[in-house]
Amino acid sequence: MGGWGAELSATFALAWPLVIAQVAQNALQATDVLMMGWLGPQALAAGTLANSFIMPLFLFGVGVVGAVAPLTAQARGARDIKAIRRVVRQGFWAAFVLALLLAPVILQIKTVYSWLGQDPILAARAEEYIQIAVLMLFPAMGVIVLRSLLSTFDATRIILLITVGGVMLNAGANYLLMFGHFGLPRLELRGAAIGTVITNLFMLAxxxxxxxxHRRFKRFNILIRFWKPDWPRFSEIFKIGTPIGLTVLAEVSLFAAAAILMGRLGTDELAAHAVALQCASLAFMVPLGLGVAATVRVGIAYGRRDAEGIRKAGWMSFALGTCFMAVSAMCFILFGPAIVSVFLDPSVPENANALLLAASFLAIAGLFQLVDGAQVVAAHALRGLSDTKIPMLMAIFGYWCVGLPIAYLMGFVLELRGVGIWLGLAAGLAFVAVLLVARFAMRERLGLLRPLEIV
Structure with missing residues (x-):
């Protein structure tokens, strides 16, 4: 059993490619947001509505298949090679089933936004994007299954290389298809959707x-008897993964609900929200990458029944994530106006109000960077212990019974408008962070280590 220095070295070696890969993954969306902004505030607002609708449902699916990560990590710790193959194979099954179930719901975007009172022109343009983007569901979730396997065996650099390649491909496809360069038709939002589908197919392949x-992974034979069902492991993925998916859904849908509230305030507020959220999401990728590393490190220690290894893996990731988020918080507060000007051209008079709003939202985002990082690392550490149900309940209550009511109260009742909505988001994140960190700290007292009789 190594000391804290050994844990720091192991966590950092595993995490840094994952962190950069998460940043690159976020850059896929950032590229879309950036180029949609070049099309104008209306296109950016419509694209924001589209992503606000599809992303919660898609990320629910990602959360479910994300159960592959703790399960393969635990199997590695227990040296059960056969279980790894079966878990990965059933992860693909789960991704296919989820894609079939989610697609019909996602395609109802125009109807849903009509019920919610959104601008019909923006809703129609959002539907144009969704009708194509929905095809990325299975390949994107399949990528998560394979990333989980690769992360479990510390093969994170290839994840980084492929993700960076995807960012470059997405940017190139957007440039050609959104704006109609080199003789291609100008497809605008449809072009962005096509680029997203092509990019996810490339990354999966x-x-x-x-x-x-690769000789290290050939031994798993993940496609051998691919069509043979393994119902116990298929069920286990959904048993562990569904609470993960609902946890992710609770958080992401909170931000989607915030986008809907912003839409009621106006196009400038919605566009500013998109920019500030994209910046906050980019910083969030660092603790998210550390969280994935925490799941793997905690899961391996859990599989080999190493309570001390669990303790060090969880707290080391937590410490690294907190340090980074403190730095990003200072950047958002001090350099907010310069950051948001990257997304909306300050020389265009029509963008002036949106830029001012985006900078104010980003300053508030800086204030909750610390708690945002804390809650995501703590949640992932608990996933390494297959502890997902209670964290799910904590997240749902914190985001929807604390965060959203405060956002509505401060935004509309107290008339703080967009600033009030963002303060509500901060309150929800802080509440959940306190609960999850406390749960990991009390893991032994709560009996979270008993299932494997860890010594």
């Missing part, structure tokens, strides 16, 4: 090729 051909 690249990762699958690597896993099937």
């Amino acid at each position: 690249a990762m699958l090729t690597y896993v099937l051909r």
Whole structure:
């Protein structure tokens, strides 16, 4: 059993490619937001509505198949090679089933936004994007399954390389298809959707090729008897993954609800919210990457029944995430106006109000960076212990019974408008962070280590 220095070294070696890969993954959306902004505030607002609708449902699916990560990590710790193959195979099954179930719901975007009183022009343009973007569901969730396998065995650099390649491909496809360069038709939001689908297909194909051909992963034979069901493990993925998916859904849908509230305030508020949220999401990718590393490190220690290893893995990731978020908080507070000007051209008079609003939202985002990082690392550490149900309940209550009511109260009743909505988001994140960190701290007292009789 190594000391804190060994844990720092192992966590950092595992996490840094994952962190950069998460930043690159976020850059896929940032590229879309940036280029939608170049099309104008209306296109940016419509794209924001589209992503606010599809992302909560998509990320629910990502959360479910994300159960592959703790399960493969625990199997590695227990040295159960056969279980790894079966978990990955059933992860693909789960991704396919989820894609079939979510697609019909996502395609109802125009109807849902009509019920919610959104601008019909913006809703129609959002539907144009969704009708194509929905095709990325299975390949994108398949990528998560393979990333979980690769992360479990510390093969994170290939994840980084493939993700960066995806960012470059997405930017190139957007440039060609959104704006109609080199003789191609100008497809605007449809072009962005096509680029997203192409990029996810590329990333899935690249990762699958690597896993099937690399000598370290050939032994798992993940596609052998692919069509043979393994119902116990299929059920286990949904048993552990569904609470993860609902936890992710609770948080992401909180931000989606905030976007809907912003839409009621006006196009400038919605566009400013999109910019500030994109910046906050980019910083969030660092503790998210550390959280994935925490799941793997805690899961491996859990599989080999190492209570001290669990303690060090969880707290080391927590410390690294907190330190980074303190730095990002200072950047948002001090340099907010310069940051948001990257997304909306300050030389265009029509953008002046949106830029001012975005800078004010980003300053508030800086204030909750610390709690945002704390809650995501704590949640992932608990997932390494297969503890997902109670954290799910904590998240749902914190985001929807604390965060959203405060956002509505401060935004509309107290008439703080967009600033009040963002203060509500901060309150929800802080509440959940306190509960999750306390739960990990009390893991032994709560009996979270008993299932494997850890000594």
